[in-house]
Amino acid sequence: MNRTEVFAIIFKRNQGAIMNAVEGLSHAEGLLQLPGDSNCMNWVLGHIATYRDGMLADIGIEEYMSEEETSLYGSGSSPITNDSPCVEFSRLVELQKLTFDGLYGWLKSDPKDLNKETRSDMPFKKGYGGYWGSVVEHLAQMTGHESVHVGELSALHELAKVSMADK
Amino acid sequence: MELSQIFSLIFARNQSGIEASYDGFEHADSVLQLPGRSNCMNWVLGHIAVYRDAMLAAIGQNTYMSSGDSIMYGYGSQPIYEDSSCLDVGRLIKVLDGGYGVLNEWLEHNHLDFTMITPGELYVRKGDTIGEHLAHLLAHEAIHVGELNALRELALVRLGKGWK
Numbered sequence: 001m002n003r004t005e006v007f008a009i010i011f012k013r014n015q016g017a018i019m020n021a022v023e024g025l026s027h028a029e030g031l032l033q034l035p036g037d038s039n040c041m042n043w044v045l046g047h048i049a050t051y052r053d054g055m056l057a058d059i060g061i062e063e064y065m066s067e068e069e070t071s072l073y074g075s076g077s078s079p080i081t082n083d084s085p086c087v088e089f090s091r092l093v094e095l096q097k098l099t100f101d102g103l104y105g106w107l108k109s110d111p112k113d114l115n116k117e118t119r120s121d122m123p124f125k126k127g128y129g130g131y132w133g134s135v136v137e138h139l140a141q142m143t144g145h146e147s148v149h150v151g152e153l154s155a156l157h158e159l160a161k162v163s164m165a166d167k
Numbered sequence: 168m169e170l171s172q173i174f175s176l177i178f179a180r181n182q183s184g185i186e187a188s189y190d191g192f193e194h195a196d197s198v199l200q201l202p203g204r205s206n207c208m209n210w211v212l213g214h215i216a217v218y219r220d221a222m223l224a225a226i227g228q229n230t231y232m233s234s235g236d237s238i239m240y241g242y243g244s245q246p247i248y249e250d251s252s253c254l255d256v257g258r259l260i261k262v263l264d265g266g267y268g269v270l271n272e273w274l275e276h277n278h279l280d281f282t283m284i285t286p287g288e289l290y291v292r293k294g295d296t297i298g299e300h301l302a303h304l305l306a307h308e309a310i311h312v313g314e315l316n317a318l319r320e321l322a323l324v325r326l327g328k329g330w331k
Binding site: 006035037136148159 | 201204281296302311312321
């Protein structure tokens with residue numbers, strides 16, 4: 001058991017839960033709101049993808065999100081509601097797959113540069129790209145962060161099921 | 168950054184999320200229900216406690232939850248409603264604090280061997296080595312911690328402190 005194996009286990013668990021949460025849902029269901037100051041599924045998915053793309057940036061492999069997309073889903077971004085600008089649900093689902101494949105594939109390739117410094121030339125803010133001192137620190141901080149947001153999806157999935165049953 | 172530091176960091180994030188979720192609430196707030204088949208806060212906290220015990224047992228430490236508690240909050244257990252039998256939220260918080268303290272102290276020791284074989288007689292066994300077992304259970308715990316966010320918002324709305 002080494003550090004990359006731990007990150008791979010966590011990402012794989014997260015990805016499984018994400019794909020369960022989005023299964024069978026449409027764009028409209030991704031905008032349903034729970035009581036209080038919770039975020040909708042669209043925001044949570046975009047937030048997860050943004051922070052994953054920040055990890056890909058620091059690792060130095062292919063990234064998938066534009067500045068326009070990431071600006072909607074960063075830390076402190078506005079809630080997304082029915083009339084907000086947002087990324088299409090199907091694109092967000094695609095981003096979950098692309099970013100997972102990038103991160104998981106890299107982790108399973110037995111990378112030797114886990115301790116390398118993060119980027120100092122990020123062209124725009126993307127998650128925590130370029131923020132932490134090293135790639136391993138970035139992954140350690142953000143895998144747990146991601147899992148917590150993945151947990152938020154289960155109640156949103158239930159909400160969507162209730163909404164669909166009512167139609 | 169060593170493996171033990173990675174586990175400590177994720178574990179601290181989880182505990183912080185747990186403590187933030189119930190701050191200012193009473194037992195009655197912990198059994199409020201979201202739409203659909205989500206679990207209430209009481210069940211989620213108890214479930215986390217049962218699985219923390221599985222981490223404690225794996226490293227040879229004392230556990231907190233009884234076998235009856237494990238049945239009440241384990242995988243596949245019944246939902247907890249207002250009129251269900253359940254542990255008081257104050258008790259669950261003490262269990263979670265205690266388990267966190269022990270696990271955190273263990274992780275802070277130097278020269279931990281994460282390749283040790285995970286004992287066989289556990290409530291749940293998620294990997295052949297202690298490192299794998301902890302990685303799975305910490306990720307499982309973090310996902311349940313995430314479920315607490317919406318439940319806290321629900322309780323705030325009930326208390327008249329929510330914005331919707």
